[in-house]
Amino acid sequence: MKKHILFLAAMLACLTFGSPVWAMETDECMECHISADDVGEGNAIDGALFAHTSHAEEGCAGCHEVSDGHPDDAQSLTMSASCEDCHDTIAETYAASAHGENAACVDCHNAHKALPPTSLSGLQMNESCQDCHEPMDVEESHSRWLPQADVHIRSVPCISCHISSDKFVITLYVTQRQDNRAYADYELVDYQQLQQYVGDQSITGLVDLDQSGEVSLDELSEFYSDKDKKGLRLWAMMTPEEVDHNFHTLDNRWDCTYCHAAGPDSMGNSFVAFPTADGTYQRVPMEQGATIDALFGTPDFYMVGSTRSKTLNIIGLLILLGGFAMPIGHGTLRFLTRKNRRKEH
Numbered sequence: 001m002k003k004h005i006l007f008l009a010a011m012l013a014c015l016t017f018g019s020p021v022w023a024m025e026t027d028e029c030m031e032c033h034i035s036a037d038d039v040g041e042g043n044a045i046d047g048a049l050f051a052h053t054s055h056a057e058e059g060c061a062g063c064h065e066v067s068d069g070h071p072d073d074a075q076s077l078t079m080s081a082s083c084e085d086c087h088d089t090i091a092e093t094y095a096a097s098a099h100g101e102n103a104a105c106v107d108c109h110n111a112h113k114a115l116p117p118t119s120l121s122g123l124q125m126n127e128s129c130q131d132c133h134e135p136m137d138v139e140e141s142h143s144r145w146l147p148q149a150d151v152h153i154r155s156v157p158c159i160s161c162h163i164s165s166d167k168f169v170i171t172l173y174v175t176q177r178q179d180n181r182a183y184a185d186y187e188l189v190d191y192q193q194l195q196q197y198v199g200d201q202s203i204t205g206l207v208d209l210d211q212s213g214e215v216s217l218d219e220l221s222e223f224y225s226d227k228d229k230k231g232l233r234l235w236a237m238m239t240p241e242e243v244d245h246n247f248h249t250l251d252n253r254w255d256c257t258y259c260h261a262a263g264p265d266s267m268g269n270s271f272v273a274f275p276t277a278d279g280t281y282q283r284v285p286m287e288q289g290a291t292i293d294a295l296f297g298t299p300d301f302y303m304v305g306s307t308r309s310k311t312l313n314i315i316g317l318l319i320l321l322g323g324f325a326m327p328i329g330h331g332t333l334r335f336l337t338r339k340n341r342r343k344e345h
Contacts, residue, residue, distance in 0.1 A: 048278035094245035119280040122237035125157040170270040172234040191275040236301035
């Protein structure tokens with residue numbers, strides 16, 4: 001009996017004092033790991049970005065084992081979980097894709113910055129791709145078959161064409177010419193730069209003037225006509241709402257009509273994405289169909305087919321009919337009056 005009591009006491013001591021500190025709170029970890037000066041550049045974590053990830057719900061201890069003496073014992077953290085433990089379906093899909101043998105999860109993803117696509121700009125989505133695929137090489141290979149390849153690449157994140165997801169929206173980002181120089185390329189404007197335009201007001205008030213939570217056509221027009229915002233433009237990208245890991249060159253993406261069909265439903269849904277102080281993006285929905293309204297929407301976005309305007313279609317048809325009517329009418333009148341012209345001669 002005495003031996004059993006001693007055994008149980010020893011087990012309790014091990015569980016209490018000898019095991020990894022599973023109960024260590026994320027906030028405690030961040031006291032050191034938020035500073036590169038304390039833990040080194042490779043171990044520093046942006047706490048604000050990490051808080052936006054789904055991994056933050058699990059906390060640091062969800063993936064890392066921490067020893068009793070950490071950090072004084074100078075032992076490296078060990079992983080208590082792998083990506084596949086939680087993302088088994090994604091791992092299976094990815095392994096069967098074109099990328100499966102070329103890159104591991106950590107080659108594309110930083111677990112401390114694993115943000116949903118709706119919190120990223122289209123350019124941020126491409127950053128992982130560019131670690132292996134040089135932008136110039138990508139543009140050159142696409143230009144062999146894709147007209148205006150540079151425009152397409154700047155307007156469509158890689159994963160819009162190279163994953164099997166088919167739910168897309170138009171997302172507009174605030175841009176400005178580099179250093180406000182004429183004819184310079186447009187670049188995304190960051191949070192600090194936009195703050196100069198709005199002062200103490202919310203960043204979203206730059207376009208959502210009444211702060212209703214939706215950008216209307218009238219507000220778009222006012223944004224473009226405001227002289228104080230001269231130089232600011234909205235750059236549109238077709239971004240995926242959902243992301244899978246079935247990386248392939250999909251046959252239907254070679255078909256221009258996949259994106260350029262006449263007003264597909266997905267193109268009617270659009271957002272203006274504003275940068276936040278922590279580097280993520282906050283989306284504000286736009287009035288239904290606002291982006292594809294060629295007359296009253298944003299003048300910086302025009303997608304052949306998708307941005308068809310019924311009004312412009314009618315005007316164009318009238319112009320064509322007028323063009324045909326003149327020679328046909330003139331020819332008909334001359335034919336009917338041919339006898340009169342003969343008598344005159």
